[in-house]
Amino acid sequence: MGKGKAGVTSAAGTAPEKKTTSKTPGGSEKAFRTELLRQMLLIRRFEEKSAQMYGLRKIGGFCHLYIGQEAVAVGAVAALDLKDDYVLTAYRDHGHALACGMDPKAMMAELYGRQAGCSRGKGGSMHMFDVDKHMLGGNGIVGAHIPVATGVALKIKYKKENGVVLCFFGDGAIHQGSFHESLNLAKIWNLPIVYICENNQYGMGTDFRRVSSVTDFSKMGLSYDIPGSQMDGMDVLKVHAAVKEAADRARKEHQPSFIEAVTYRYKGHSMSDPATYRTKEELGEYKSQDPILILKAQMLKSKQLNNEEFDKIDAGCKRIGNEAVQFAEDSPQPAIEMLYEDVVV
């Protein structure tokens, strides 16, 4: 894979077909791919709904949309069994939360700041949590969750469990000390964790090439003797294959891995960012390599999907988005008495 902006397949459907085993035991490849497609569409439609509701001022504050990056969370989390495994991510967390199977209604209610929200209206967009689904946030400080994720992996090792931790972060976080300290700790203690850098090319408004000593982040693991690889983050099947390999290695050998997923966000850094630091042509180029379109084209070609089926899945996801909004609208505001709840146990 090339450097910098490279690493993205040239056009939908032309990526080399790599056989990906089904996640569901006994499930067909078609069913597996259909599920990946459904999850990516759900994130896309959920995020579009979030943007719409933000525009209507139903949602406030910092809201970072995942549109364009869906393949990374969906492909990676599909390699997990969340009974044993864990996911931690940064503030662009709606996609990972949905990929972990979190309830879209509870998530939309959280965006609305309502009592029925997954964090009871106290977390908001950047702090989606679901302990039962092993989705441990949702962290608003760039890079701050990387040591925390490493600590979850320490627990797995100490308890001699079978799990693995996926730790997602962006190209902005990779220069934080917390990243470098964590990789060193994970290696000296042989922890079962996969660090996944979602390189969406921009740390807020700054092109990653302007602030990084290397443009191929996969080298970053080398200082810590951790194998690194760069993958096409727009192709969900490639993401799944790479993360599965790393997760298996973590499980079997208790060894950390580092993966750079080259991806792109279609929207600004947050809702308030018009993203004037990049060209329309650049955005258009990536939109033509849309992760949903890539998988759709692959499935159409291999006759695992027809347009009618696609439309039906899409309609279902749109309905879930609408229902989530309705649920959020109907949920009560948190009571003022809740202010002092959950400060300490």
Next chain:
Amino acid sequence: MPVIAFRQALKDAMDEEMARDQNVILMGEEVAQYNGAYKVSQGLLDKYGPERIIDTPITEEGFTGVGIGAALVGLRPIVEWMTVNFSAQAFDQVLNNAAKMLYMSGGQLKVPIVFRGPNGPAEYLASQHSQSFQAFYSHIPGIKVVAPSTPHDAKGMLKSAIRDDNPVIFLEGEMMYAWKGEVPDEEYLIPLGKAEVKRTGEEVTLISFSRSMQMVLEAAEVLEKEGYSAEVLDLRSLRPLDEEAVFASVVKTNRCVIIDNDWPMASFGSYLGWLISKNCFDSLDAPVELVAMEDVPMPYNHTLELAVQPSMEKIVTAAKRVMYV
């Protein structure tokens, strides 16, 4: 009753809790093979092995965050900071992760972790190694901050801290590790958030915690010899704060001196002074006094560094000032 050193009391507390609960681990710089920079973890590696007594590299943000992550999923880590001065490197982890997870997850995630180490000035360590962190940490909702002053309290409170489901900052003192005191053989716990009257008196209340308690008790002796009756309150815990005990004493004596070995501006002591002024206004016969550090970085020179800090003489003078004598 056996007399043991402060460091031994801390070690015994960790030892007993590790024997009791497999989820308790200790991690930090030099805690294992070196037996602790201040020998607080002496012998624990031999007893519990390297899986539970974990040496870390010098990466405070990293291993503090690792401890928090392990706590989120059920372990009960004790993270030793070689000195609390170095926790500045890890401050973000405490402030934004340990203290916030429970709240911002809507009550889903508990963080049962203890951060412990020597806080405040020792001797000849100059400005970067002589700082007090009680104001920084007690400012934060979502964590507990405790600072015992005797081996007895240290043991009982550290055991409670380890069993607590919240993050607890456990402040010790380099000069305190060799302090000796009576500690019973049988197991006991001291709840976090309970102050203790160390000496009853009638004319002025002296309030402090941690290392300063020794000179506060000496000051009370001196005052007694001069005919003044001072009550001494050891807060032991800064957050939660035993406001009831504070107010009860001040309402009784009508005068108060707070001794906080930290810079005065926006400090724990200045907050406590405001709290007392607000809640005991009708009982006060004089403004609340604060004996604090001078508002300068700590100098290396010994005469200067002593001049910066509270002293027995400064406490006596402040007590006389509020008694108008």
